[in-house]
Amino acid sequence: MSAQLRSVMPAVPPSAGVAAPTPFKVYTQRDLERIEALSRLTPEQRFEMKVVSSVLPFRVNQYVIDELIDWKNVPDDPMFQLTFPQRGMLAPEHYDRIAELVRSGAGKEEMERAVGAVRHELNPHPADQMALNMPRDEHGNRLEGMQHKYRETVLFFPSQGQTCHSYCTFCFRWAQFVGDKELRIAASEAETLHAYLRQHTEVTDLLFTGGDPMVMKTRHLRDYLEPMLAPEYDHIQTIRIGTKALTFWPHRFLDAEDADDLIRLLERMVDGGKHVAIMAHYNHWKELDTDVARAAIRRVRATGAVIRAQGPLIAHINDDPAVWARLWRDEVKLGIVPYYMFVERDTGARNYFEVPLVRAWEIYREAMQQVSGLARTARGPSMSASPGKVEVQGVTEIGGEKVFVLRFIQGRNPEWVQRPFFAKFDPEATWFDDLEPAFGEEKWFWEDEYAAIREEKLGQAA
Ligand SMILES: *Cc1c(COP(=O)(O)O)cnc(C)c1O
Ligand code: SF4
Numbered sequence: 001m002s003a004q005l006r007s008v009m010p011a012v013p014p015s016a017g018v019a020a021p022t023p024f025k026v027y028t029q030r031d032l033e034r035i036e037a038l039s040r041l042t043p044e045q046r047f048e049m050k051v052v053s054s055v056l057p058f059r060v061n062q063y064v065i066d067e068l069i070d071w072k073n074v075p076d077d078p079m080f081q082l083t084f085p086q087r088g089m090l091a092p093e094h095y096d097r098i099a100e101l102v103r104s105g106a107g108k109e110e111m112e113r114a115v116g117a118v119r120h121e122l123n124p125h126p127a128d129q130m131a132l133n134m135p136r137d138e139h140g141n142r143l144e145g146m147q148h149k150y151r152e153t154v155l156f157f158p159s160q161g162q163t164c165h166s167y168c169t170f171c172f173r174w175a176q177f178v179g180d181k182e183l184r185i186a187a188s189e190a191e192t193l194h195a196y197l198r199q200h201t202e203v204t205d206l207l208f209t210g211g212d213p214m215v216m217k218t219r220h221l222r223d224y225l226e227p228m229l230a231p232e233y234d235h236i237q238t239i240r241i242g243t244k245a246l247t248f249w250p251h252r253f254l255d256a257e258d259a260d261d262l263i264r265l266l267e268r269m270v271d272g273g274k275h276v277a278i279m280a281h282y283n284h285w286k287e288l289d290t291d292v293a294r295a296a297i298r299r300v301r302a303t304g305a306v307i308r309a310q311g312p313l314i315a316h317i318n319d320d321p322a323v324w325a326r327l328w329r330d331e332v333k334l335g336i337v338p339y340y341m342f343v344e345r346d347t348g349a350r351n352y353f354e355v356p357l358v359r360a361w362e363i364y365r366e367a368m369q370q371v372s373g374l375a376r377t378a379r380g381p382s383m384s385a386s387p388g389k390v391e392v393q394g395v396t397e398i399g400g401e402k403v404f405v406l407r408f409i410q411g412r413n414p415e416w417v418q419r420p421f422f423a424k425f426d427p428e429a430t431w432f433d434d435l436e437p438a439f440g441e442e443k444w445f446w447e448d449e450y451a452a453i454r455e456e457k458l459g460q461a462a
Contacts, residue, residue, distance in 0.1 A: 015148070022251045022255055025164070032050055040071065044156075047213045049085045050086035051087075054115055055094070055115055056085060057174050058084075064166050078316070081170060082284070098115065098117065125175065133155075135147070136148060136460065137196070142458065145158070149389075150414075153204070153207055154207065158208060158210070158220065160217070161212060161213035161216045162176060163210070164215060164248065165212065166249075208238055212242070214227070214242050221265065228269070241278055247287040253299050254296055254299060264301060266303040276306070277306050277308060280309050285330045288334060290368065309338050310341075310378075313341055313343060314355070316352065321367040328378060338376075341356075341364055341381050343384075356429065357426075357431075361395065380392075382409055387450045388411035391408075392404055392406060402423075403422040403439075404424075405420070424438045
């Protein structure tokens with residue numbers, strides 16, 4: 001949009017009409033007892049939360065408590081499941097081990113040892129992210145806080161953006177929120193990023209991720225973003241910002257302290273010729289169903305940024321075609337483009353959240369059948385596995401054998417993309433690693449090449 005057009009259109013609508021910023025009030029594990037709404041639960045339920053949140057990250061804010069959760073419907077309410085720890089999120093033996101220590105008032109050191117051991121059994125770093133995706137500079141040094149897995153897109157993890165306004169119980173990045181430095185992916189240096197991008201002209205998309213980059217002060221975000229407007233970054237067409245702030249803290253875009261600056265920054269990036277894509281994480285239509293959320297969406301869209309929606313399919317939260325159909329419909333109505341339906345990764349509380357691949361595909365298909373073409377832009381169900389993003393296209397029978405039809409949406413080698421391949425049907429499979437090639441074949445068509453890539457990267461790491 002031109003500056004002239006903008007001057008006649010209310011491109012920056014007045015913020016929510018509130019004089020003082022709405023204060024951000026947040027609770028963590030230590031504050032569980034202080035959350036008034038929890039007083040309606042039984043002491044047993046509150047104890048369970050305490051145990052589970054000793055292992056898995058917990059953080060929730062007042063907006064989520066007051067506006068998103070339907071407390072009459074607790075514990076089944078999907079927004080409650082999205083943010084509050086549940087007993088089933090830990091395996092019974094892990095739960096019992098930690099519960100015993102909490103009950104007996106174990107010392108800090110003993111507790112930390114036990115908690116650390118449980119966390120390490122929860123596959124804290126799925127899909128080899130550290131070893132295989134971290135790029136290197138020309139001297140072979142690892143560039144912390146970046147991932148460059150697919151040719152066109154660089155992921156950047158700004159250090160100030162490695163937390164979220166609330167935590168999702170199923171978060172696949174949970175490990176970095178529990179304070180284990182080894183497990184943390186973060187960069188503090190804008191210059192490292194900028195230097196890398198100047199050299200890598202094959203990159204068209206820069207994706208800021210976290211945590212949630214929208215927890216950063218606008219001025220930090222500006223330091224990363226604005227330099228991209230210089231001519232040496234013309235190859236960077238798209239700036240994507242992954243965020244769940246439109247759900248967890250829509251005030252960030254309305255009346256937070258530096259919200260107006262953020263809106264102006266997004267506008268400047270758009271005016272400077274970049275496609276700005278807010279990659280909004282949504283799991284349920286309830287997240288779109290508050291006045292504040294809708295106002296934030298309107299305000300972001302008025303900058304010229306596009307909001308695209310993505311999120312995983314999660315048992316207890318959205319494993320229902322009707323929920324997805326309404327989510328996609330409501331998104332389209334609000335001008336949001338549905339982009340991805342993910343399969344929950346094999347980490348953390350996966351046993352509680354996972355959905356069999358065959359069921360995931362049925363939910364995707366049944367939801368697609370209920371919506372118009374404009375809501376059928378979501379790809380999936382997609383697994384972010386180490387070789388690439390693998391989509392379950394369907395289940396069929398070929399030559400008498402029941403198979404999953406798969407394709408790469410993204411691959412470490414772009415040549416793998418869009419080639420159908422087949423896995424033996426398995427009604428219990430929940431993740432790519434559970435699958436085997438169909439038709440008695442010994443390996444996947446891409447397997448040797450992948451092994452070579454992997455070996456090369458691990459060799460560099462050694
Ligand atoms: C999903 C993903 C991307 C982006 O892929 P698109 O299909 O372009 O959205 C980039 N890097 C990594 C590591 C990813 O997982
Ligand atoms: S918003 Fe994203 S990074 Fe933050 S807790 Fe949820 S899933 Fe994890």
